[in-house]
Amino acid sequence: MSLRGNEDEKLDALFRAYRDACPDPEASVNFMPSLWARIDSRQTFLFSFRRMANAFITAAVALSIALGVYMTIPRSTPGNLSETYIDVLAAANPLDNPDIVSPTARLELNGR
Amino acid sequence: MLVDFEVIKRAQNRDSVAFNEIVLAYRKRILGTITRLIARSEDVEDVAQEVFLRLYFSLDQLRTPEVFEPWLYRLTVNAAFDYLRKQRRRQEFRMSDLSEQQVLMADATAGSKVEHEEQTKKKVRESVDSLLGAVSEADRILLMMKEVEGLSLKELEKIYNVNENALKVRLFRARQRVLKAFGAAGKKEGLG
Secondary structure, three states: OOOOOHHHHHHHHHHHHHHHHOOOOOOOOOHHHHHHHHHHHHHHHHHHHHHHHHHHHHHHHHHHHHHHHHHHOOOOOOOOOOOOHHHHHHHHOOOOOHHHHOHHHHHHHOOO | OOOOHHHHHHHHOOOHHHHHHHHHHHHHHHHHHHHHHHOOHHHHHHHHHHHHHHHHHHHHHOOOHHHHHHHHHHHHHHHHHHHHHHHOOOOOOOHHHOOHHHHHHHHHHOOOHHHHHHHHHHHHHHHHHHHHHHOOHHHHHHHHHHHHOOOOHHHHHHHHOOOHHHHHHHHHHHHHHHHHHHHHHHHHHHHO
């Protein structure tokens, strides 16, 4: 009737025997209490994890706001901030400073 | 379906009474499937509890109650697969590894008919477990669901979310490997 070989049929018979050898077992009396204990334990873990995650997010948001506020506040630093780089450079090195105006003049002054 | 859609909907809203009703309705069937999938009676309840635990926390993701059973079977398959992967080929002292003389002695001590039947069943369980060692854990489960649990390709398609042809190919290859191991075991027995 079929093209299946002898081995195929034997294997099918073995699988059927296996099905009969492994009937559906009854659950023990502790099945439901243990299941609910596991559910509660997982729920407690998830709840504390969620709470920690929320606390972390709140702290991160607060830190971001604080940093934003800090960056927007104009800071009063010593010195005149309106000065340009050129102004500062000119003040540090006046025109009569031989090092800047003419480096060779310094050599002449030293006795060459 | 062993429970009404209404019960599933209530369980989705974290109704513990409805969830208990589902567990009580499907417990025996799931325990039986796991028994045949993992072939370790001492761990069956633990794996079954894992299935219902996963069900409890994933029930809200179920879109329609109509697909509840394939969903539950998928959780069962996944839990059994995780268990088998953890247990991967833990070498155990099995009846199938004993010499023929030892088997005969064991049979002789099992005097009564009931004991003899129990020994035969044990041998069948061990033979199948040993044969399924020829395929991967995933193929072992797929083959079991088809050949032992008697699920149709359509049902397997829903559980695995894979098209029928892919399942057929995979089943065919797995069965061929098991057949090869079966033939080899038969020859060995014939020689011995």
